[in-house]
Amino acid sequence: MSESTPETNTAIPPVVILCEPQLGENIGMVARAMANFGLHDLRLINPRDGWPSEKARSASSRAHHVIDAARVFDSVEEAVADLKLVFATTARSRDIPKPVVGPDEAANESVAQGLRDIPSGYMFGRERWGLNNDEVALANKIVTLPVDPTYASLNIAQAVLVCAYEWRRVATAGALPFSLDDYEGEPATQESIQRMFDHLESGLDARGFFRPVEKKPVTIRRLRNIFQKADLTDNEVRILRGVISCFEKYGVKDQD
Amino acid sequence: MSESTPETNTAIPPVVILCEPQLGENIGMVARAMANFGLHDLRLINPRDGWPSEKARSASSRAHHVIDAARVFDSVEEAVADLKLVFATTARSRDIPKPVVGPDEAANESVAQGLRDIPSGYMFGRERWGLNNDEVALANKIVTLPVDPTYASLNIAQAVLVCAYEWRRVATAGALPFSLDDYEGEPATQESIQRMFDHLESGLDARGFFRPVEKKPVTIRRLRNIFQKADLTDNEVRILRGVISCFEKYGVKDQD
Numbered sequence: 001m002s003e004s005t006p007e008t009n010t011a012i013p014p015v016v017i018l019c020e021p022q023l024g025e026n027i028g029m030v031a032r033a034m035a036n037f038g039l040h041d042l043r044l045i046n047p048r049d050g051w052p053s054e055k056a057r058s059a060s061s062r063a064h065h066v067i068d069a070a071r072v073f074d075s076v077e078e079a080v081a082d083l084k085l086v087f088a089t090t091a092r093s094r095d096i097p098k099p100v101v102g103p104d105e106a107a108n109e110s111v112a113q114g115l116r117d118i119p120s121g122y123m124f125g126r127e128r129w130g131l132n133n134d135e136v137a138l139a140n141k142i143v144t145l146p147v148d149p150t151y152a153s154l155n156i157a158q159a160v161l162v163c164a165y166e167w168r169r170v171a172t173a174g175a176l177p178f179s180l181d182d183y184e185g186e187p188a189t190q191e192s193i194q195r196m197f198d199h200l201e202s203g204l205d206a207r208g209f210f211r212p213v214e215k216k217p218v219t220i221r222r223l224r225n226i227f228q229k230a231d232l233t234d235n236e237v238r239i240l241r242g243v244i245s246c247f248e249k250y251g252v253k254d255q256d
Numbered sequence: 257m258s259e260s261t262p263e264t265n266t267a268i269p270p271v272v273i274l275c276e277p278q279l280g281e282n283i284g285m286v287a288r289a290m291a292n293f294g295l296h297d298l299r300l301i302n303p304r305d306g307w308p309s310e311k312a313r314s315a316s317s318r319a320h321h322v323i324d325a326a327r328v329f330d331s332v333e334e335a336v337a338d339l340k341l342v343f344a345t346t347a348r349s350r351d352i353p354k355p356v357v358g359p360d361e362a363a364n365e366s367v368a369q370g371l372r373d374i375p376s377g378y379m380f381g382r383e384r385w386g387l388n389n390d391e392v393a394l395a396n397k398i399v400t401l402p403v404d405p406t407y408a409s410l411n412i413a414q415a416v417l418v419c420a421y422e423w424r425r426v427a428t429a430g431a432l433p434f435s436l437d438d439y440e441g442e443p444a445t446q447e448s449i450q451r452m453f454d455h456l457e458s459g460l461d462a463r464g465f466f467r468p469v470e471k472k473p474v475t476i477r478r479l480r481n482i483f484q485k486a487d488l489t490d491n492e493v494r495i496l497r498g499v500i501s502c503f504e505k506y507g508v509k510d511q512d
Contacts, residue, residue, distance in 0.1 A: 033414065038404040061409060093434035097489050100435045104425065146425050148294040149433045153317060158289065161414055162421050169360065169402050177405045178349035179356045233353050 011114030011171045014087075015041040015121035016160055017079050019135055022048045022127050028059025028067065029157035030124075035063035036161070037168035042070040043079045043121075076123065076135050085113050085120035088139035089159055090130055091152050100142045107166035109141075114171070122163050124156050185233035196237050196244070197224055203248045267370030267427045270343075271297040271377035272416055273335050275391055278304045278383050284315025284323065285413035286380075291319035292417070293424035298326040299335045299377075332379065332391050341369050341376035344395035345415055346386055347408050356398045363422035365397075370427070378419050380412050441489035448493050453480055455497055459504045 016034055021027050021044060031042055044051060051072050060067050073079040080086050087106050088098075101109075110120040123139060125131035136142065145154060145162055154162075201220065210216040230236070272290055277283050277300060287298055300307060307328045316323050329335040336342050343362050344354075357365075366376040379395060381387035392398065401410060401418055457476065466472040486492070 032409070035407040036401075036403050036410055036414070063407065091433075097436065097441050097487070097492070099487075100432060102425065102430050102432055103421075104430065144432050144434065145292075145421065146428055146430060146432050147292050148424070151291040151319065152433065153288070154292055158292070158414075158417055161417060165359075165401065165418050165421075168404070169358065172402055174358050174360065174402060176356060176358055176400050176402050177347075177408065178400065180353060185353055231353070236353070 011111045012117055012119060013039045013041070013114065013171070014110045014163075014167060015039075015043060015083060015119065016164075017043045017045065017076070017121055017123045018047070018156070019045045019076060019123060019131055020048060020126050021156065024049055024053035024055030025059040026127060026156050027053060027056040027070075028061075028063075030160045031056065031060040031063040031066035031070070033157050033161035033164055035060075035066050037164035038171075039164050039167065040066055040069060041121075042066050044070055044072045045076055045079055046074065047072065076138055080121060080123070080138060082119060083121045084118045085109060086139040087120070087122045087141055087143040087163075088131055088136040089122055089124050089143045089145075089163065090136060091144060091147070091154060091159075092130075093144075094133055094136050094142070096133060096136055096142075098136070098139070098142050100144055102146055103143060103163045103166040104170070106141070106143045106163065107170040110167055111170045122160070124159060127156055185235045188232045188234050188237045192234065192237050193227060193232060196241050197227060199241060200244050203244055206248075267367045268373055268375060269295045269297070269370065269427070270366045270419075270423060271295075271299060271339060271375065272420075273299045273301065273332070273377055273379045274303070274412070275301045275332060275379060275387055276304060276382050277412065280305055280309035280311030281315040282383060282412050283309060283312040283326075284317075284319075286416045287312065287316040287319040287322035287326070289413050289417035289420055291316075291322050293420035294427075295420050295423065296322055296325060297377075298322050300326055300328045301332055301335055302330065303328065332394055336377060336379070336394060338375060339377045340374045341365060342395040343376070343378045343397050343399040343419075344387055344392040345378055345380050345399045345419065346392060347400060347403070347410060347415075348386075349400075350389055350392050350398070352389060352392055352398075354392070354395070354398050356400055358402055359399060359419045359422040360426070362397070362399045362419065363426040366423055367426045378416070380415060383412055441491050444488045444490050444493045448490065449483060449488060452493050452497050452500070453483060456500050459500055462504075 016030065016039060018027065018030060027044065027047065034040065034042060047053065051070070057064065057067050093100070106122070113120050122143065123131060123135060125135070143163065145159065147154060200223070204210065210219060232240075272286065272295060274283065274286060283300065283303065290296065290298060303309065307326070313320060313323050349356070362378070369376050378399065379387060379391060381391070399419065401415065403410060456479070460466065466475060488496070
């Protein structure tokens with residue numbers, strides 16, 4: 001079956017900035033999440049266990065293009081210097097008066113800017129306690145996820161995944177890698193459905209299915225509706241006709 | 257700072273069905289992803305390494321309520337028996353003519369049904385090769401993620417995370433656990449902003465900032481706009497007035 005490629009998305013993807021990430025595994029899972037949704041620019045600020053990291057590479061499960069292109073910075077200021085729209089992701093509210101948006105609204109803004117080649121980025125904090133307030137203050141807006149407040153613990157790769165997913169959903173207008181249209185089976189013509197239904201009706205008529213006769217129009221309408229709802233393909237109509245013929249054949253036998 | 261709780265969502269959350277999951281760690285991460293977004297009904301079909309699983313419990317990072325309530329089934333048919341809307345998640349298109357939707361559209365349908373107490377569920381396949389076609393055939397619709405076709409490898413917990421996120425985003429109308437409104441600082445009144453601006457303007461006037469004088473109206477308009485855009489709080493206005501006073505004081509000194 002052919003895979004339909006989503007309409008090429010011309011918005012430049014946002015940068016992902018990890019502040020003092022601790023575990024290489026998490027950096028790798030972040031790279032994987034980025035690659036899943038077409039992000040590629042990963043920036044690391046003082047990764048605790050150094051860089052490059054074999055653990056990150058293996059945890060990225062072949063998102064090596066993201067790992068190999070990752071850059072290390074000494075400060076958040078340097079890491080965001082070239083960006084013009086920065087989101088700080090945080091799971092808890094801060095004593096900083098700044099607009100708070102969800103990943104969907106952030107994606108709308110990132111894509112809108114990206115279509116004009118204006119670079120944006122998302123900052124993510126340390127595994128244990130996230131971003132500090134000085135880092136949050138560097139952002140234009142705060143992004144938080146619509147989590148269940150009673151259970152809000154999201155790991156860093158999961159937060160990146162949701163933001164990256166929303167970015168791509170918006171950037172590609174929700175285009176999916178494949179669709180029902182990829183199915184080679186042609187939709188059935190109304191004529192072939194009609195013939196199949198006539199076949200069914202006559203078979204049932206011969207067996208006295210439509211009694212009392214005054215109920216027949218309603219029953220036929222309901223029966224027909226079942227098949228109309230099903231968006232049948234040519235092949236499916238052929239299968240159904242086989243089913244009817246089968247019943248006709250043995251139905252007669254049974255009456256002997 | 258107070259956390260605002262999202263408007264109570266009255267739609268019953270969808271069930272998550274894992275077909276023959278292999279690693280306990282993945283089951284745990286699935287439970288965590290579910291808990292993050294308010295899902296709780298986890299159903300396992302023949303988990304390879306048996307059930308209960310200590311690995312699953314520890315990987316769930318305290319989503320124990322989901323792990324402990326998880327139920328094991330021998331077949332997909334049993335696991336989905338009570339559901340009335342079933343989505344099969346798959347990363348590749350199948351030779352099965354069935355509607356294909358994204359996690360957002362699936363969430364719209366799940367929430368619409370859930371608000372009428374009609375139970376829905378998402379089926380997820382094995383780590384290595386997903387759902388088989390017989391399992392997909394049991395679903396009403398196929399759900400796939402808008403991934404980058406050149407790098408589509410998503411692990412099972414990530415797929416669950418995105419579907420659960422979308423469900424909650426729709427079910428709570430995007431309500432976030434906190435917002436700018438939680439910031440205790442009162443927005444500044446237009447009057448205090450106006451006084452602050454008059455203060456700035458007079459200070460600049462005294463130093464001959466507005467030259468040539470005919471440009472003054474435009475410059476003032478642009479300056480004022482900067483502060484109007486900033487959605488200043490009372491406290492921020494006080495800080496700015498301190499800044500102006502500071503410059504005034506030393507500005508005069510400099511001129512001695």
